[in-house]
Each structure stands twice: as structure tokens, then as C-alpha cells.
Amino acid sequence: MEDTGSIVAFWLLAALTLGSALAVVLIRDLIRAVVLLITSFLGVAGLYITLSADFVAVVQVLIYVGAISVLMLFAIMLTPRAGRNNAETFFRIPGILLAGLMAFTISLVSLDTDWAVVERGGFEETASAIGEALLDKYVLPFELAAVLLLVAMLGAILLVHPEGTDEE
Amino acid sequence: MAIELEHYLILGALLFSIGLYMALAKRNFVGVLMGIEMMFNAVNLTFIAFSRFPRFADMTDAERLSGHVFVIFVITVAAAEAAVALALAMLVYRNRETIDVDRMDLLKW
Amino acid sequence: MSMKTEPFVVNIGPQHPSTHGVFRMRLTLDGERIIDADMVIGYLHRSMEKLAEERSYTQNIPFTDRTDYVAAMTGNLAYVLAVEKLCGIEPPERASWLRVIMSELQRFASHSMAVGVFANDCGTWQTPVMHMFREREKILDLFEMACGARLTTNYMRIGGVSRDVPPEFRPALRKLLDELPMRMGEYEDLLLENEIIVARSRGIGVLTPEVAINCSLSGPMLRGSGVAWDIRKADPYCVYDKLEFDICVGTDGDAYDRFLVRLAEMRQSIHILEQCLEMMPEGPVHSQITTATAQPGGQPSAPLTIRVPAGEAYGRIESPRGELGFYIVSDGGPAPYRFHIRSPSYINLTPLRELAIGATVADAIVILGSIDIVVGEIDR
Amino acid sequence: MTTVLSGFDLAHRLQPKLPDAVVDATPDWAEVKPNRLLEVCTFLRDDPELDFRFLSSLTGVDLLDHFEVVYHLLSISRNQAATLKVPCEDHDNPEAPSVVSVWRGAHLQEREAFDLLGIRFQGHPDLRRIFLWEGFAGHPLRKDWLNFPGGEMAGLERYPGEPGGKLEGRG
Amino acid sequence: MPFLAKWYDLRDLGNAVGAFLDWIRDLGGPDWIPYVVSGLIGIVAILLWLLVSQLAFIWIERRVIGRMQARIGPNRVGPWGLLQPIADALKLLLxxxxxxxxxxxxxxxxxxxxxxxxxxxxxxxxxxxxxxxxxxxxxxxxxxxxxxxxxxxxxxxxxxxxxxxxxxxxxxxxxxxxxxxxxxxxxxxxxxxxxxxxxxxxxxxxxxxxxxxxxxxxxxxxxxxxxxxxxxxxxxxxxxxxxxxxxxxxxxxxxxxxxxxxxxxxxxxxxxxxxxxxxxxxxxxxxxxxxxxxxxxxxxxxxxxxxxxxxxxxxxxxxxxxxxxxxxxxxxxxxxxELLFIHILVVGAEVLIWHEGDYPAVVVLPIFAVINWTLAVALVVGWATFMGHLRPERRAKRAVLTQELGATYFRPAGGHGTGPMGEA
Structure with missing residues (x-):
């Protein structure tokens, strides 16, 4: 990864991702937090592209930006105005400590380890390879994921289905 | 300065920590969920980074793509988790009239 | 749903694309579902009933245009019929025929607007209403020919009509009547058979005949609920007893049926007009009993003032929107002592709240459209 | 043709059932006692021979010394009409029983009569002003509305309670 | 490649851009310059095209819908109202x-x-x-x-x-x-x-x-x-x-x-x-x-x-x-x-058959086309029938014409009423 474009892109995207993630923590208004979270997700998608993972990048946009954040917006809208506060609990100090410790440890480890990276270029095309892997090597987990999604959907429907009333 | 694996790992670590803090300290259920999603993202980023920077020269493309496959599974699970968690949030709100995690102190509702 | 969400109050109106004027519905929503509805009216209240107590009987005729400004002719007619009933005046025969022609043309124009606006409320982007306006324009041209005004006609007079129609009226009407059945076929194909309009309006706002009668609904509202009641048949005024036509009735009592009845009545109006064109006699258009005075042009004209004996009368006609009644109490003076308008638009709103509760916002708009209100007549 | 039942006819029909309800009858209308109105209306609606299930019109008339509420009734099945009147004796504070429980169609018309004439309908579920805003001074269809006790030319202020709102030179 | 054209051949705009890029590359300089330049050319071209198309289609849409609605549409600003979108844009800006x-x-x-x-x-x-x-x-x-x-x-x-x-x-x-x-x-x-x-x-x-x-x-x-x-x-x-x-x-x-x-x-x-x-x-x-x-x-x-x-x-x-x-x-x-689920299944089966059997496309594709069209029509009609869209209470009807005064024609419907009145 020598060319200037990728380096600039990495720093810009990293700044975007981390900056909006920090803003998500700090901002009080939950809707704005979700909007910033979407920005952060988009930054991560961009980082995937710098890692030549185009399929995952697009899936990231599709699922995180298109579905999960929309679900969050929906949940926020269905709760009252008082529920739109993004304040912290009294776990703030332990949280900061723990998170800081975590960041410090992982960074230290990743800097300290000799990763012995073999430089190989990016991928030409990941989508078909992933598809083949999913239906060949990982076919069991793939089926399980499908079952999981089904069960999750049924569970979600059952959870919000009002008891005792049969909706037409 | 070229971008190496460490850059991605540290970025992932920072993102993970921010997510962790949110998941721990946020009062609002949706806020907690946002933290968890952020942690997922950090982990995914690390996976993809590892798959981009392989350790062994004789790894085939298919082997290196395991990271991508794993990310796909993580995203699937995240979607399912988000749906169920938000359904739970709705249910809790309906019964307890709050989505403040501090006040969900009963194991039943 | 038993979801405990915050009630969400939305004001549909007074300025809103679908409230047909300055009408306001205050809806309390749970999501898209209406849990409470209230109507707030009076933005167009001009206190006509009070104003009419200070003006002579003839001067009051223009007020009746301005109640239901979409159907001015029938407003005129109901008022002059009530006064004629009070005075015992019998208008000449040609005047009666002209009155029928005018009120049927007016019914067609008013219904075409109601139908078009209803389709608009269902979400067509102005297209049907524009097509309906094309026919309405031609009818308004005929009105202009007859009395010089298009919207607020002021055509009827106590004991007749203000003037006879010009000779070119007849061919123009003939030409229009040749065109209208074809247009009606188009509308029935386009609107009545339209899958989306059917999906949007069938089963919405159902009124059973018992409720419709108990709520004093009239006109297409009542007939849409399946009650065959038409004052033109029940208590024929003018020359309706000489005319051949059917009462159009719905069978389900929903919004679609009201729409259906209006379209069918437009066809009946064409049928009536055809008969009128054939059977209308020549002759004077002013009653000789009233003190008709000669105008400078030599044309006899309706009187400017009349003396009305003390007493009271309630005259009712079938206006496009239903039973339009005028209750007039006279103390023998030059102006009515009490002048009350029984306006169908207003009374047809009685079941609005019950119809709206449980429906969605989109349904509420369709229901309101199917009631076919004219705010000038509600507020008077 | 709609048959119009005269007041005598109506009184005659009411006689066996509610002998003391009718106060007065003319060829045009029958006048009934306010306290018997509900019974009379229920009878008129439910009697199979009268079957006045349709309330055409309801309105009030200010007769200077008292008010009158006028009911125009219609029977759809028998195609006949009748007129009923109820006097409200107290001119300053007229009251009449509400017939909303008999005919739902009276709901808006009674509100209108209350708004414009000030007749209080006892038992009306939602008796509020409808055309005029809450706080409008007086009831404009009353004959004495212009010299209302609250002040000269009440109602000519632009808004209720507006200071100096009296129109100049028209007092 | 059917195009053997010079850069000025209008049949392919890409030729012109390609020639321009080659010229830039020949001038020397870093690699990313032609890359960025080609990107910029594409973006500017797309934006310009979108803007022009949009202005044109605002006018076209208004005129066409005008025709559909038995009226004329904008016809005052410029010849045949052609400048109406620009006037609108200016108005919105101001x-x-x-x-x-x-x-x-x-x-x-x-x-x-x-x-x-x-x-x-x-x-x-x-x-x-x-x-x-x-x-x-x-x-x-x-x-x-x-x-x-x-x-x-x-x-x-x-x-x-x-x-x-x-x-x-x-x-x-x-x-x-x-x-x-x-x-x-x-x-x-x-x-x-x-x-x-x-x-x-x-x-x-x-x-x-x-x-x-x-x-x-x-x-x-x-x-x-x-x-x-x-x-x-x-x-x-x-x-x-x-x-x-x-x-x-x-x-x-x-x-x-x-x-x-x-x-x-x-x-x-x-x-x-x-x-x-x-x-x-x-x-x-x-x-x-x-x-x-x-x-x-x-x-x-x-x-x-x-x-x-x-x-x-x-x-x-x-x-x-x-x-x-x-x-x-x-x-x-x-x-x-549901229809799309079935559709995907059928399409997948078709592709499988095609590739497994190695049939010539000329034979297979028309057969697939016929199958899919039939299937599409059958599915839409069948599913609509199954969902009850063809039941009489979901269809259009006509008003009853009668001379019988005071009769009641109400048919107590299979109540999907919308409230207390509907169920009364």
C-alpha cells in the first residue's frame, strides 16, 4: 500500500469513522447520534474498500446503513420524547477506564507483535469467491445463519405482537 | 508512510473501545445497541484487515477470504440481533414505559 | 395495537389540500390510526341567517347562491320554493321547466366536481378533477348564457326565473347532452372500475341505513347507505312528477357507494335533461300573481319586493348534497322574521367522528371526500 | 307526494298515549310541553303508523318573549311529514330538552341553535359553540343581540374584550 | 469492438475522452492525474446531463400531464413555455x-x-x-x-x-x-x-x-x-x-x-x-x-x-x-x-438446467421466456384470486336503480367496517 491515494484515503476515512463515533458518544440527541453513527458506518465501508473488500463494503452499506440504522430510527420514533436522551449512567467512570484500558492493551499488543505480514496485493474480485466459500466450505454455518435469521424474525414478531389480540 | 496492518488494528481498537464505553455507560437502550454495533464494526474491520495482510505466503485466495466470510456472518448476526433487541426495547417500553437500562432492574416484566 | 405511544394530534386543516375549503379536522392519532376526531368549523361563517333578517325577500336570493357555491341554482330554487309556498304563488309552467333544467345541470356540475375531488382525495394527481372541470365549464357556460353569471347565478325569482333563456340556449344544451353520455362512459370506466379507487374506498366509512336515517343524512349519503329516498320522487316539486327517472341506491353504505351513487345520478340528470328538452313548453317565465312590472326594455320582470303574509313555511328540495330546506317565518313585514337554512353538508357531517375513529389518516380523507362538503354551506 | 300531517292529526295520534303532552295545535304544527318532549319524540319515532325516524330540520325561533324550537319530522317509509314545536319560556335563559338520544341527527343542529340562539339543550352530550369561537359575546340570532347587556353593539369589537373596539360613530 | 472511429466520431463519446486522456498521459506526470481527470470529466458530464435532462423533463412532465388533464400546461415563458423550468428555478433561488x-x-x-x-x-x-x-x-x-x-x-x-x-x-x-x-x-x-x-x-x-x-x-x-x-x-x-x-x-x-x-x-x-x-x-x-x-x-x-x-x-x-x-x-x-420467491426458484432451476445440460441458448432462452411469462401471468392472477382480490366485495359495481320509494337495499356486508358505525 504505497500509493498516495490509499494513504490519504485511509487517514481521511479513519478520521471520519473515529470522529463520528466519538461524536455519537458525546452528542445528547439520539437522532443526531444515529445520523452520526451512519456516517461512522459509511467510513468503515470506505475502509473496507481500501482493504479491497468491495463485497463486504457494499454489504456494510446495505445492512448497517440501510437496515440497522433504519431500525434504530424506527425504535427511537416509537418511544416517547423522554426516551430520546443519550445520557450516561453512573457507569461512566468505570466505562471510560475499561474502554481506555482496552484500547491501550490492544494497541500495545498490535504494535508490539511482529505480524510477519507477507505482502500480497488486493483481491481482484471477492464476491464470487465469497459466494463459493459460503456454499462450499461454510455451507453449514450459512444454513445456520439462515435459521438464525428466521428465528430472530419470528422472535421479534412474537415479542412485539400484542398479547391476547389477534390482529387481522 | 505506508499504511500497515497496525494502523487498521489500532483503528479497530479505538472504535471497539468507543463502542464498549457506549455499551457500558449509555442510559438509553438504543444507545447501548449503537455501542454494540460499533463494536461489531471494529471487529469486522480487524477481520478484513487480517485477510488483506496474510501471514503465510502459501495461503490461497479462498483461505484468505475466510475473514470476509466471517464478516458476512457477523453482519447477519448483527442484523438479527438488532431486530430482536429493538423488539425487546419496544416490549420493555410498552410494559415499563421506559427504555432506560438502569430501570430495567427486574428479570421479568 | 396496544402500543402505548404518545397521542399525536394532527390538525387536518383549516388550510389543507383536502378539506375543500376552510374546514378543520382535529385528529388524535395512534400511529396512522385515528383514535379521536373532532371537527372545528366556522372559519367561513358569515351569519347569513342574521343578514337575511334585514333584507327583503328578493334581496335574499343572492345569499342562497353563496351558501352552496358549488350548486348555486339549487340554493336559489329551494329558497324561492319556500317563499312561494308561504305566499301561495304558482309559477308559470315554463319557469318550472327552466328551474328543473337548471337544477339538473347544476346537479351534474356539482356531482362531477364531487366525484373528481373524491378521486383527488384518493390520490389521483388532479387528473379526474380536471376532466370533470371540463364538463363543468360547459355547464357554467350555459348558466352564463341564461343569467350572465357562472358561479353565483342568482337566477331564480319568487314566482319564476329572472329571465327566459336566449334562443341559442337550446342548441347549446342539445350539443352538450349529445356529448355527456360518452364522457360519463369514460368516467365510469376510468374511475368506477379503477382497482385502486375500489381498494381505497370500499369498506371505508360504512353507514348502515338505520344509522344514516337516525343521523338525518340525506342525498347521496343516505342513498349510498341503501335507502331509496329522493325528494324529487317523494315530494315532487316543479315538474319532477312529469319526468321519468330512477333513484340511484348503493348497497354497502361505504365511501365507494356514495361515489357510485353520484356517478349514477349524473346519468339520471342527463336523462332528465333530455326529457326536459323535449317537453319544455313556451310561455311566460314570471308569475302573473306577483306584481310584475315592465322593465324599460319591455321584458316583464320579476318584482323587486313582495309582500309575504304572516306565517311560516318549510320548503325542501333535493340539492346535489341532499335535503336543502329553507324554514322561513314571516311576520308580514318586508323581510323574513326568521330565515333558517337546513344545509345538507352540515348535517351530513354528523357521523364524521364515528366514521373517522378507527380509520387511518388516508381513510379519513377519503371519508371526508365521500361526504362531499361545501364549506360555504356548512358555515353559512 | 309527501303527506303532511296537520297539528290536529298529530295531537289526535298523541292523545291516547300521552294525553297531556300537546299544548296547542294548528293546521301546520303541534306544540308540546318541554318536559314531555322526549316521550313524544320517542313515540313519534317508534310508532309504526307514524314512523318519524328522520329529523329533517331542527331550529329555534326568537319570538321576543320566548323561544320556540321547531322540529320538522319526516317518515321515509310512509312518506309523511309533520312539524313539532316546543316553547322555551324563559327568554333570557331558554332551555329545551335535547333530542339527540332520539335522533342523532339533532346533534349538530342543536349545537348550532345553541351557538346562534343560546338555547340550552338539556342532556346534549357535547353542547359547545360551533360556528363562533368560544368567548364570543352573546348569541347573534337573538333579536336583542345588538343591545346586549354587556355593552353597546356587542360583537362589533374585532376580538372579544378588545379595548376600544367599538366602531366610531356607529354607537 | 465495432468502433474504429477517431476521437471526433460522435458515435462514441468515450473516444474523445480516451484521446484526451492519452494526450495527458503522454505529457508525463504522476499516474493519478489521468485517473482523476477522467473521473472529473465523467462526474461533470453526468451532472451536466442530469441538469439538462431534469430541466427538460420538468417541462415535458408538465406539458404531458397537462395533456392528460385536458389542459395546456405551461405556455407563457418562452416559446411553448420552454423556459418555464428555468423561470421556476430562478424563482426558487430568489x-x-x-x-x-x-x-x-x-x-x-x-x-x-x-x-x-x-x-x-x-x-x-x-x-x-x-x-x-x-x-x-x-x-x-x-x-x-x-x-x-x-x-x-x-x-x-x-x-x-x-x-x-x-x-x-x-x-x-x-x-x-x-x-x-x-x-x-x-x-x-x-x-x-x-x-x-x-x-x-x-x-x-x-x-x-x-x-x-x-x-x-x-x-x-x-x-x-x-x-x-x-x-x-x-x-x-x-x-x-x-x-x-x-x-x-x-x-x-x-x-x-x-x-x-x-x-x-x-x-x-x-x-x-x-x-x-x-x-x-x-x-x-x-x-x-x-x-x-x-x-x-x-x-x-x-x-x-x-x-x-x-x-x-x-x-x-x-x-x-x-x-x-x-x-x-x-x-x-x-x-x-411470495411471487418473487417462486420466481427466484424457477429462475434458479432454469439456469441450473441450462448450465448442466449445456443446451444452446437459441433453444433454451425462448423456452425460458415463454415459461416465465406464463408463470408471471399465472402467478399474478392466481395469487390475486387467492388473496381475494377477485371476490365481489373487492370489485367494482354499479348503483341500483329503483323506482321504489323508501325501500332499503342495504346488504349487510362481510363487515370490514372501520368503526362502531361500520359494525352497527
Missing amino acids: KEAITNRYADKPLFWLGPVLIFIPALVVFAVIPFGEGMSLADLNVGVLFVIAITSINSIAIFISGWASNNKFALLGSMRAIAMLISYELVQAFALLGVVIFAGSMRLGDIVAWQSEFNTWMFLLQPLALVAFLIASAVEINRSPMDISEAESEIVAGYHTEYSGIKFGFFYAAEYFAGFAVSAIVVTLFLGGWTAFGLERWVPGWLIFLSKLYLVFFLFIWTRGTLPRLRIDQLMAFSWKFLL
């Missing part, structure tokens, strides 16, 4: 863009900007002609689906930030619609991807060109489903329920005025063009037309197809009423999705 006091100002500002993004970004992957695409991603189809879903978030944000109840209702509807129709969109395109064996839009066009067919001939159901789902996502009639004019005034952009409203207005057209471009690329053979592209420039073929598809949106807007939100959602979940 008008005050009001921000109401209780609006969420950053988000209120962000909404109109964000709504442009999906509509513009989609054009990055669209092949306007042979080799005329800004970035021929190998996950193009997925990219298209992912990007168009941002549209609804922009709608949501602007509706939310307006602090207006109608806008909020509109944005709630937009989100509900997004959730309902995202799947339909994905499934409709899945069939295309299965057939073409690639998610690269260029490959799909090449596939259609190679087998001399258009995808919609093979998969009519997918085209219809995709058109409906796209109409929902870009809020075109009869699915414009998030800005339903007769119910919630203007939906999510009720509070926007001046040029901010202009942004929404323009974005509506851009999104329409984007969807039309996708439809043309995936279902209508893109820049190819059974060999016609040898004589006519590909981009011209592409644009004429695109305008034809866009005309479809104008047409429906001028003619169809609007559905209710629950009907539209039921239509997605209970109707389209």
Missing part, C-alpha cells in the same frame, strides 16, 4: 428558504443535501455506453441496492428535522416503506444476477447483447416488481405516500421552501433518472438494441430507453390514484415477495 424556529437546524440543512447523494452516486456504476461508466464495480447490482436505500434515510432526516407533524408522518411512512420494499428490490435484481452470472452492470449488458435478448423478455415479473419497488423508494405515484399531497400536505418536505424545496424537487427527478437507468441497464439491454448499436451511438440508445422508462413514471403519476400505506405494505409482504 425565494426565502425558511427554517422554522423549532427545527433541528443541522439535520434540517442536511436533509436536502443528503437526498442528492443516492441519486447521483448510482450513476457512477451505470454504463452509458460501451466502456462509458465511471466505475464499473464488480458488485454493481448490490451497490445500486445499497445506495438507493439511503434515499429513505434522507427523507426521514428531513421529515424529522422539520418538527412538523405532517413531515413526521411522512418520514415514518418513508421508513416503513423502505423496510417493506428493500427486500422486493433485492429479490427482483437477484433473478437478473442469477441469469447473467455477474453483478457487474457492464457484464449484464454484455450478457443481454451476447444472447440477443433483453432481460425483461425473460423475467417480466422481476421488472414489474423492481419498477414498483423503485417507485416506492423514490416516492413516485401511485406509491408517493410519504409525500401524499391529499393527506399529509407534502409529507417530509412540508416545511421546506425556496431552494431547499428546489433541492427536493430536483432530487426527485434525479432519483427517477437513476431508477430508469438501472431498469434500462438490467432489464432493457442497456446501450444495446439488437445490433442497432453498430450504427447508432450506444449512449443515444441508452438515453432514449431511459427517457421512455421515465415517461412511465410520468404516466402513472398523471393517471393512478394513491394506495394507502397498509395496502402498500401488504402488497409488498403478502403479494410481491
